[in-house]
Amino acid sequence: xxxxxxxxxxxxxxxxxxxxxxxxxxxxxxxxxxxxxxxxxxxxxxxxxxxxxxxxxxxxxxxxxxxxxxxxxxxxxxxxxxxxxxxxxxxxxxxxxxxxxxxxxxxxxxxxxxxxxxxxxxxxxxxxxxxxxxxxxxxxxxxxx
Numbered sequence: 470x471x472x473x474x475x476x477x478x479x480x481x482x483x484x485x486x487x488x489x490x491x492x493x494x495x496x497x498x499x500x501x502x503x504x505x506x507x508x509x510x511x512x513x514x515x516x517x518x519x520x521x522x523x524x525x526x527x528x529x530x531x532x533x534x535x536x537x538x539x540x541x542x543x544x545x546x547x548x549x550x551x552x553x554x555x556x557x558x559x560x561x562x563x564x565x566x567x568x569x570x571x572x573x574x575x576x577x578x579x580x581x582x583x584x585x586x587x588x589x590x591x592x593x594x595x596x597x598x599x600x601x602x603x604x605x606x607x608x609x610x611x612x613x614x
Contacts, residue, residue: 474505478512487514487577496521499538511545516575524560524569546575552591553607554598566608 482488490513492498498518502510510516525531553559553568560567597604 474501475509478509482512485512488512489515489517491517493519499534502538503541507541507545510542511577514577514580516542516546517572518575519554519570519572521570523571524567526567527560527562542575545579546577547581548573549576550574550592551607551611552595553605555602555604556599558603559605559608565610568605568608571607 478488492501494501498520502518520535522531523535526535550573552572554570554572555568557569560569591604591606
């Protein structure tokens with residue numbers, strides 16, 4: 470039986486309170502998020518999602534899937550933190566580095582009182598996901614225009 474995020478939220482949190490979503494579902498995040506209704510997504514104040522396969526941005530179909538997912542989320546959420554996972558090295562094409570796995574934290578826009586971009590990465594609270602692997606910083610193309 471396939472359980473959607475909509476049905477899961479409805480059964481587990483039938484009220485109207487703000488929720489927090491933490492998601493690490495190994496590349497299924499795209500289909501789950503695209504399938505979720507905006508009403509369900511808006512139940513969450515904070516989304517912490519590990520996105521996999523981000524190196525597929527270099528491929529047209531991958532780009533469209535990732536772009537559709539992030540466009541949907543960005544309608545009502547702002548990205549407030551990005552942390553590259555050091556489980557594997559970034560993929561580099563034409564001097565653009567994309568870590569295949571990154572953790573994003575989103576905050577619902579109605580919860581933001583001011584916005585001052587962070588341009589200092591890694592954040593002092595960031596830690597390597599895998600202690601014995603080389604850790605790398607978030608490439609500047611992800612936060613500088």
